[in-house]
Amino acid sequence: MNSLKKILLGEQGLLVIFAGAFVVVSIFVPNFLTERNMLGLLQSVVTIGIVSCTMMFCLASRDFDLSVGSTVAFSGMIAVMVSNASGSIPFGLLAALLCGGAVGLVNGVVIAKLRINALITTLATMQIVRGFALIASDGRAVGINDPSFYQLALSRIFTIPTPIWIMILLFIVFGFILNRTVFGKNTLAIGGNPEASRLAGVNVDRMRIWIFTLQGMVCAVAGILLASRITSGQPNAATGLELSVISACVLGGVSLAGGRAAMTGVIVGVLIMGIAENVMNLLNIQAFYQYVVRGFILLIAVLLDNLRSSAAGRGRA
Amino acid sequence: MNSLKKILLGEQGLLVIFAGAFVVVSIFVPNFLTERNMLGLLQSVVTIGIVSCTMMFCLASRDFDLSVGSTVAFSGMIAVMVSNASGSIPFGLLAALLCGGAVGLVNGVVIAKLRINALITTLATMQIVRGFALIASDGRAVGINDPSFYQLALSRIFTIPTPIWIMILLFIVFGFILNRTVFGKNTLAIGGNPEASRLAGVNVDRMRIWIFTLQGMVCAVAGILLASRITSGQPNAATGLELSVISACVLGGVSLAGGRAAMTGVIVGVLIMGIAENVMNLLNIQAFYQYVVRGFILLIAVLLDNLRSSAAGRGRA
Amino acid sequence: ADVKIGFVVKQPEEPWFQDEWKFADQAAKEKGFTLVKIGAQDGEKVQSAIDNLGAQGAQGFIICVPDVKLGPGIVAKAAANDLKLMTVDDRLVGADGNPLEDVPHMGISATKIGETVGQAIIDEIKKRDWDMKEVGAIRVSYDQLPTAVDRVEGAISVLKAAGFPAENIHDAPQAKTDTEAALNAATTVLNKHANVKYWVAFGLNDEAVLGAVRASESVGIPAENVIGVGIGGAESAINEFKKPSATGFFGTVIISPKRHGYETALNMYEWIADGKEPPKLTLTAGSLALRGDYETVRKDLGIE
Amino acid sequence: MAFLEFRNISKGYPGVQALSGISFSVEKGAVHGLMGENGAGKSTLIRILSGDQSADTGSILIDDGEQNYRSVRDAFHAGVIVIHQELQLVPELSVAENLWLGRFPGKAGVIDGRTLVETVRTKLEEIGIDIDPTAKVSSLSLGTRQMVEIAKAVMLEARVIALDEPTSSLSSRESEILFSLIERLKAKGTVILYVSHRLDEIFRLCDSLTVLRDGKLAAHHPKIAGTTREQIIAEMVGREISNIWGWRERPLGDMRLEVKNLSGPKLRNPVSFSVRRGEILGFFGLIGAGRSEMARLLYGADHRHQGSVSIDGVAVSANNPKAAITAGMVLCPEDRKFDGIIQGRSIEENIAISSRRHFSPFGILNPKKEASVAEQFIARLRVRTPSRRQDVINLSGGNQQKVILGRWLSEQGIKVLVIDEPTRGIDVGAKSEIYEILYGLAADGLAIIVILSELPEVMGISDRIMVMCQGRIAAEVARTDFDERRILAAALPDRNAAGTI
Numbered sequence A, B: 001m002n003s004l005k006k007i008l009l010g011e012q013g014l015l016v017i018f019a020g021a022f023v024v025v026s027i028f029v030p031n032f033l034t035e036r037n038m039l040g041l042l043q044s045v046v047t048i049g050i051v052s053c054t055m056m057f058c059l060a061s062r063d064f065d066l067s068v069g070s071t072v073a074f075s076g077m078i079a080v081m082v083s084n085a086s087g088s089i090p091f092g093l094l095a096a097l098l099c100g101g102a103v104g105l106v107n108g109v110v111i112a113k114l115r116i117n118a119l120i121t122t123l124a125t126m127q128i129v130r131g132f133a134l135i136a137s138d139g140r141a142v143g144i145n146d147p148s149f150y151q152l153a154l155s156r157i158f159t160i161p162t163p164i165w166i167m168i169l170l171f172i173v174f175g176f177i178l179n180r181t182v183f184g185k186n187t188l189a190i191g192g193n194p195e196a197s198r199l200a201g202v203n204v205d206r207m208r209i210w211i212f213t214l215q216g217m218v219c220a221v222a223g224i225l226l227a228s229r230i231t232s233g234q235p236n237a238a239t240g241l242e243l244s245v246i247s248a249c250v251l252g253g254v255s256l257a258g259g260r261a262a263m264t265g266v267i268v269g270v271l272i273m274g275i276a277e278n279v280m281n282l283l284n285i286q287a288f289y290q291y292v293v294r295g296f297i298l299l300i301a302v303l304l305d306n307l308r309s310s311a312a313g314r315g316r317a
Numbered sequence C: 001a002d003v004k005i006g007f008v009v010k011q012p013e014e015p016w017f018q019d020e021w022k023f024a025d026q027a028a029k030e031k032g033f034t035l036v037k038i039g040a041q042d043g044e045k046v047q048s049a050i051d052n053l054g055a056q057g058a059q060g061f062i063i064c065v066p067d068v069k070l071g072p073g074i075v076a077k078a079a080a081n082d083l084k085l086m087t088v089d090d091r092l093v094g095a096d097g098n099p100l101e102d103v104p105h106m107g108i109s110a111t112k113i114g115e116t117v118g119q120a121i122i123d124e125i126k127k128r129d130w131d132m133k134e135v136g137a138i139r140v141s142y143d144q145l146p147t148a149v150d151r152v153e154g155a156i157s158v159l160k161a162a163g164f165p166a167e168n169i170h171d172a173p174q175a176k177t178d179t180e181a182a183l184n185a186a187t188t189v190l191n192k193h194a195n196v197k198y199w200v201a202f203g204l205n206d207e208a209v210l211g212a213v214r215a216s217e218s219v220g221i222p223a224e225n226v227i228g229v230g231i232g233g234a235e236s237a238i239n240e241f242k243k244p245s246a247t248g249f250f251g252t253v254i255i256s257p258k259r260h261g262y263e264t265a266l267n268m269y270e271w272i273a274d275g276k277e278p279p280k281l282t283l284t285a286g287s288l289a290l291r292g293d294y295e296t297v298r299k300d301l302g303i304e
Numbered sequence D: 001m002a003f004l005e006f007r008n009i010s011k012g013y014p015g016v017q018a019l020s021g022i023s024f025s026v027e028k029g030a031v032h033g034l035m036g037e038n039g040a041g042k043s044t045l046i047r048i049l050s051g052d053q054s055a056d057t058g059s060i061l062i063d064d065g066e067q068n069y070r071s072v073r074d075a076f077h078a079g080v081i082v083i084h085q086e087l088q089l090v091p092e093l094s095v096a097e098n099l100w101l102g103r104f105p106g107k108a109g110v111i112d113g114r115t116l117v118e119t120v121r122t123k124l125e126e127i128g129i130d131i132d133p134t135a136k137v138s139s140l141s142l143g144t145r146q147m148v149e150i151a152k153a154v155m156l157e158a159r160v161i162a163l164d165e166p167t168s169s170l171s172s173r174e175s176e177i178l179f180s181l182i183e184r185l186k187a188k189g190t191v192i193l194y195v196s197h198r199l200d201e202i203f204r205l206c207d208s209l210t211v212l213r214d215g216k217l218a219a220h221h222p223k224i225a226g227t228t229r230e231q232i233i234a235e236m237v238g239r240e241i242s243n244i245w246g247w248r249e250r251p252l253g254d255m256r257l258e259v260k261n262l263s264g265p266k267l268r269n270p271v272s273f274s275v276r277r278g279e280i281l282g283f284f285g286l287i288g289a290g291r292s293e294m295a296r297l298l299y300g301a302d303h304r305h306q307g308s309v310s311i312d313g314v315a316v317s318a319n320n321p322k323a324a325i326t327a328g329m330v331l332c333p334e335d336r337k338f339d340g341i342i343q344g345r346s347i348e349e350n351i352a353i354s355s356r357r358h359f360s361p362f363g364i365l366n367p368k369k370e371a372s373v374a375e376q377f378i379a380r381l382r383v384r385t386p387s388r389r390q391d392v393i394n395l396s397g398g399n400q401q402k403v404i405l406g407r408w409l410s411e412q413g414i415k416v417l418v419i420d421e422p423t424r425g426i427d428v429g430a431k432s433e434i435y436e437i438l439y440g441l442a443a444d445g446l447a448i449i450v451i452l453s454e455l456p457e458v459m460g461i462s463d464r465i466m467v468m469c470q471g472r473i474a475a476e477v478a479r480t481d482f483d484e485r486r487i488l489a490a491a492l493p494d495r496n497a498a499g500t501i
């Protein structure tokens, strides 16, 4: 009994709760635990999963990024349009990464150097970038000329689609960066106390600019994969992505007040979001009720985690 | 020269900048400064303006509310449906106020008592309440049986439509509450330093619950006026309202870090948002470019305000 | 074996799709198959929805896509999951912009329906004997939605052909697709042209046109000086017709969710159960409904 | 007869038993001292008295009535006011609003703005504190903020007032004001619980004394008269500390740090001085003298107007702490809450944040090394904690200060160390260890600048003292010329020259 309590309330408590929920769902929801469905589920969270990696850094350093959805759409468009125009897919991908990075860089510079509130800055760039995507495409999806572009998303390695591998790779890379590098620790320190970090020799401005730039580039990766999956660049893609990604992070224990983040938590958060959606559709829950259920799942997930951590006594922070 | 600088950098700097911009727009944009256009402009900001009143309190106390759009739609629906069912408009309005208040109360209790992050809580209720609105109406607009319901929005007092008067009234009331009452000061104190406020004996939980409940009721007022204006209850109304309202507040100098708020600032913020939209339409700016322009206006407005306040030297607190 | 059919729509909140689903359910009940209803607002959600259907062992699905350019991806995904595919409302196109003829489709042509709106407006202008030079037109636009562009452009082409002066057509871009946004955008247009006496309005759907009509009321233009013609014919429009006195909302072009929902589901069922392939293309028409005759029009279309 | 009584109070946090079975009582009208090492449980006891936290066991009696209050409000109504160790002010509100927070004057929820300001003005004048009641707290210096806190306690008529290290940010002049206020309150019969690490103050003010050690009652002296400093230190730390300064002669080397005409927004008069290898230069002054400003400018934490700083003849670029660190200079800031601790992160991370760059090749961490550095300083500075992984926010105030010191004392390859009020809130035992570390670093050739506000301390450990007053260097005194009166005289502003800094 006591050791059960210990496990639940421990560091990995969220993981344990999640594993429990997973088992329950596997037993009671028909067709859930099939290879096909698992792969479908993982593919459905690729965009959220990939963007969460850097959003975690952004939130952990006490920043905020609402522009991710627009950046995903915009860089996807760029990838397609430049590939079409130049006839070279690698060229298109490079252009997308550069554009994504540029959006992030602008966010970072405006926020860190001009000291404009991150929420407002990224709310502004969210609209500006979406506007660019719409202007560039005249509001319509842009088809892909060279079908080998689709292969990015369709190809499989060991029967698992490439986008899933890329997501896993990014989870590992950013998990490593967070826990094992000076960059990661400095990110958390900035979130804990930016002024103290500055005085401790952390170049806070540069860190913030880097985090946003990385975020932009990672959005481009997500945008490329998305364009490849939906076989076109869509100016309206990924609207509302920002809130899903932020929810996944917060579900995974990332603190909006900065200073607290863990990759496993974020992965669990992403999976919870994906599973909720997947199971509701498997159970054929009506669209309007899905809203309500989704809301309650969010609430219950954080509530459970809160109970856990307050029982574990996180103190007065 | 020096006294000009003093005015620009003073407390009322934002107001002065705004007044300047207003004059410029009036001169250069044809049809802008007509009585009809002014009234149209004011009516277009009624929803945002009304909800900003309480959002200001919410942000000032370091909270966050994403559920306002859903609550506006839901309570508008309730007003119409109950009026229709009971045949009594006052009864419908009362029901709407109660429902709005109830949503806010639930938000407040969950956030203050269960200590769940406000962003997640209101993201959840945003979905749940929208789900309720859709379920209650089966996703359809609900017409109003008794045409005198329209009069709420159509009637005029001294040639100015009633909704505008109501908005002005709420500006005055909440401005007074913020600056002159214990409630207002406690709100700012909670946002400025929650720990200190608690230790000084402010009942922080109760304050937060009250703020959210008020927010819900004010959303209901906005919802009622909106339903009356569009002569039906629409479950899809006011999506995305939350971000517009929060932007207006932040534009108006409300700090997301809590503790700083001013009613005049928020009014200016609301007007900037309304004028931007209005002027773009008057100038016939294309839809896609409007996104871009809107983004830049946001950025420039905060940037100006930042320059102003950093020149005025707000210190490092 | 048990037949399971998916019905994926782009905007489950819209009454139109609620109706389509409702009629598809009716078919499911009659024929005894399972209908799985999924909302998918963007390309990514569509992909997951198809995977999800595959995983639960459906044999085919009907879809109204968020964007017709998603075509090739959807066809590929459906094939990968071994699902039969049929589209409803909007027809898929390939990278070159031409329709994917192989995918059975039942729908309406956005341009056609726009033209019906335009024709209704022109007819009424003539009937009221207005001078077209003195009439302003509000184009309530939502240009990021391709169907919306096609609809309003359809209406405009008819107006112009009938001699409506192009410079009298004013754009009122909605920031969102709800009535309030349309109302605010239209108000600005009306105030900018305060001297124009007569107005006509058209847009993406009923909600958009209602916004323009509300705007005309709020600036004090009498109802008889306004002709608004919407698209859809669901509750928003009916509520308007039920009002005790006529408003500027003159009519709406009703499209039948019954055929779209019921027939597509039935076609798909027969395709799966009996191997009977549906026709490659079925186009349905919209019918204009006015305050006086909307009930009969609805009855004729099989909706109540 | 006992007016305030603690009976068998215990309180545990995860991994720490902060208090176990504490019982003692205080007479009416007495000033009762509470002493103990950092982390001994003093603040915890005070927090329980304030109603902010509840004890696991035990009860509090006031005037023989058992108190069952469950909130700060209840405690206030029972006549208890507590001034916490960490400042509890709202920076965005004015002084008057802060003083009234939690009980604003007025009718029906509408604040009576005049009463709000005027009562405070009168009261501040009466007490003898010169602060504008309408000034925003964010515009005040740390010391002034501390005075505002103290005014809060005095303004409200309370039966019991607890002050948790009230003088830690005050200079002698402000402290004097506080002491006279305490005398006045005492005369009215108020019970005062007084926490401090400064033995002088304890002997001067207190009638009785309790010493805590590791959360247990180590000693209770119903009468302080008759006890000695040595006895109390031994009760606190469990060992004797004979010579707490322990200064010894060191050879001085070449010029290491040279500062010429340094000035900035808050330090308008240019400052020049230099420090040799192996030298400990003490800076003394009253609050607001400008020492912290000088230190922050030196380090590049604030914007430099003019002047140059060079280490071993190489100029240090302005306005960039990172560059200063690379050039071999570190600053340990005075405000531990805002500039020091990194909330939410472990002790280990707080210590290693800067020094880890020496053992993190390509930016990849070396967890073993990091842990060993942390363990080393936790032990040397006697940080009381269950584990190096503890969130720094859960430490007692003094222990937080030690962690921040650990951050800078663990630096390697440093040439100049600037520390601002390093011993603020630190217990006697740890103080002497800190001095030892400083001497060791100096012997290794570092130039050390240490800012201190207690005269005996600055005289005890410095090789040379700079006295600052109103933003200028008022005097420079070599160790051979150290003289209490001379230094103090230089620190006091000329009354006629009523200048501001």
Ligand SMILES: Nc1ncnc2c1ncn2[C@@H]1O[C@H](COP(=O)(O)OP(=O)(O)OP(=O)(O)O)[C@@H](O)[C@H]1O
Pocket: D139, D140, D141, D142, D143, D144, D266, D285, D286, D287, D288, D289, D290, D291, D292, D293, D451, D468, D501
């Ligand atoms: N009454 C005051 N009003 C406004 N600012 C003040 C006041 N007193 C001091 N300051 C400024 O606030 C800042 C921090 O004050 P602090 O008490 O730390 O003194 P300091 O200048 O750092 O000098 P020292 O370290 O010698 O006490 C300093 O810039 C000081 O000049």
Ligand SMILES: Nc1ncnc2c1ncn2[C@@H]1O[C@H](COP(=O)(O)OP(=O)(O)OP(=O)(O)O)[C@@H](O)[C@H]1O
Pocket: A315, A316, D013, D014, D016, D017, D018, D036, D037, D038, D039, D040, D041, D042, D043, D044, D045, D085, D384, D385, D394, D395, D396, D397, D398, D399, D425
């Ligand atoms: N919220 C908390 N969570 C965990 N441990 C805590 C918490 N608060 C205090 N402690 C621990 O309780 C012990 C007593 O702390 P307390 O603050 O009472 O010490 P103190 O005697 O006031 O020390 P100082 O002289 O440094 O102020 C310390 O070991 C501290 O780390």
Ligand SMILES: O[C@@H]1[C@@H](O)[C@@H](O)CO[C@H]1O
Pocket: C014, C016, C089, C090, C147, C205, C232
């Ligand atoms: O989006 C529209 C929908 O509103 C309905 O009108 C049917 O056609 C779709 O394209």
Ligand SMILES: [Mg+2]
Pocket: D042, D043, D044, D085, D164, D396, D397, D398
């Ligand atoms: Mg303490």
Ligand SMILES: [Mg+2]
Pocket: D288, D291, D292, D293, D334, D420
């Ligand atoms: Mg100082």
